[in-house]
Amino acid sequence: MKLKRLSLSVIAACAVMTFTAYCQAQTVKIGFLSTFSGPGAAQGDQLDKGVKLYMKLNGDKLPPGVKVEVITRDDTGAVPDVAKRVAQELIVRDKVDFLTGFVWTPNMAAIAPLTTEAKVPYVSMNAAGARIMNNAPYMARVSFTIWQSAYPLGQWAAKKYKKAYTAVTDFAPGHEAEEGFIKGFKEGGGEILGSVRIPFANPDFVPFMQRIKDAKPDVIFGFNPAGKSATGMMKAYSDLDLPKAGIKYIGTGDIVTDEELQGMGDVALGVTTVHHYSAASDRPANKAFVAAYKKEFGENLNPGFMVVGAWDAMDAIFHVIKEQNGKVDPDKSMELLKKWKSTNSPRGNVSIDPETRDVINPEYLREVRKVGGKLANVEIETISAGIKDPMKESDKKK
Numbered sequence: 001m002k003l004k005r006l007s008l009s010v011i012a013a014c015a016v017m018t019f020t021a022y023c024q025a026q027t028v029k030i031g032f033l034s035t036f037s038g039p040g041a042a043q044g045d046q047l048d049k050g051v052k053l054y055m056k057l058n059g060d061k062l063p064p065g066v067k068v069e070v071i072t073r074d075d076t077g078a079v080p081d082v083a084k085r086v087a088q089e090l091i092v093r094d095k096v097d098f099l100t101g102f103v104w105t106p107n108m109a110a111i112a113p114l115t116t117e118a119k120v121p122y123v124s125m126n127a128a129g130a131r132i133m134n135n136a137p138y139m140a141r142v143s144f145t146i147w148q149s150a151y152p153l154g155q156w157a158a159k160k161y162k163k164a165y166t167a168v169t170d171f172a173p174g175h176e177a178e179e180g181f182i183k184g185f186k187e188g189g190g191e192i193l194g195s196v197r198i199p200f201a202n203p204d205f206v207p208f209m210q211r212i213k214d215a216k217p218d219v220i221f222g223f224n225p226a227g228k229s230a231t232g233m234m235k236a237y238s239d240l241d242l243p244k245a246g247i248k249y250i251g252t253g254d255i256v257t258d259e260e261l262q263g264m265g266d267v268a269l270g271v272t273t274v275h276h277y278s279a280a281s282d283r284p285a286n287k288a289f290v291a292a293y294k295k296e297f298g299e300n301l302n303p304g305f306m307v308v309g310a311w312d313a314m315d316a317i318f319h320v321i322k323e324q325n326g327k328v329d330p331d332k333s334m335e336l337l338k339k340w341k342s343t344n345s346p347r348g349n350v351s352i353d354p355e356t357r358d359v360i361n362p363e364y365l366r367e368v369r370k371v372g373g374k375l376a377n378v379e380i381e382t383i384s385a386g387i388k389d390p391m392k393e394s395d396k397k398k
Helices: 002-024 041-058 080-092 105-118 131-135 146-157 172-187 206-215 228-239 284-297 305-323 330-338 390-396
Strands: 026-034 066-074 098-101 122-124 139-141 163-169 191-198 219-223 248-252 272-275 341-345 348-352 359-371 374-387
Touching: 026 041, 026 080, 041 066, 041 284, 041 305, 066 080, 066 305, 080 098, 080 105, 098 305, 105 122, 105 131, 105 139, 105 172, 122 305, 131 139, 139 330, 146 172, 146 219, 146 248, 146 272, 146 359, 146 374, 146 390, 163 172, 163 206, 172 191, 172 219, 172 390, 191 206, 206 228, 272 374, 284 305, 305 330, 305 341, 348 374
Parallel strands: 026 066, 026 098, 098 122, 122 139, 163 191, 163 219, 219 248, 248 272
Antiparallel strands: 272 359, 341 348, 348 359, 359 374
């Protein structure tokens, strides 16, 4: 009889413990928006790979009883109306605690009012349009801003070249790239011979490159939204024999992305960029990251900067979840995001500026060289160990 009463007590105790654990279990929902269809699917795939790799290696590193559910949605490309609709569904129907993702700046701009109204923190994995953040208090960025690379590249280029021509994709980040490079180049005494803005959709780079060749600059500054656009622009540069004409090609890291580089051929050799990441870096954290990426997705594949942006965005969100033990509050989350920093990012030390909620990045001067018979963005100089967005600094002075 005593044994039976003991057994019942044990069962009751176990039931209470199970019920308590169930009640304490906390699922944090992350709405992840990326491009899985259309011309920009390759860029969206980079973000997706970054999320999947992070979740595989870190998904279980949460407080007891806390788990994360990633809800993935396709924004179909740079289509702001679709991005806004899908984000609204994630907020209202799925009741997500965080939003993240986006390759495209126009999509990020479209959801900015939603994040403010619903008080749902959003962390940008890639979208780099700088001024969006000014009136979006529930947004933070761990990726990059265009001026962080374009402006110091202009300053560097002015020490080597007298005349430049800019060629950028015709959308907000392209305009910012053009603006940042020109400011840095002119401050160093350089002359801008001209500027072209190339259509975002179905671009034909040849007529623009011909115009640049005819102007005979010392150097072209280029920006495009990476992926196939980067390869297309490089091909036009080669086909029109601009290298033989002595016209150097420089730009932000988007023009020679690590995942596209092998398909560009030897014409890419010597192309100089300023950027916050290279898969060829020998930083220990990066070597481990690249090895894990290759093991997961294939030995012949390199992670591009978008993979790193996705990885660090997930790291920032996980930090916020851990600090709140899974019981996330949007205002507390934003305060924690403002203080996020990583000393173990593949790109080096990275953090968020508490004042602007924008990223503070290292920036490296890189040159395309052959390493082990393959093209690589070799980091040859650290431009800055941690640079705030120069555009915002410039705007303050206006």
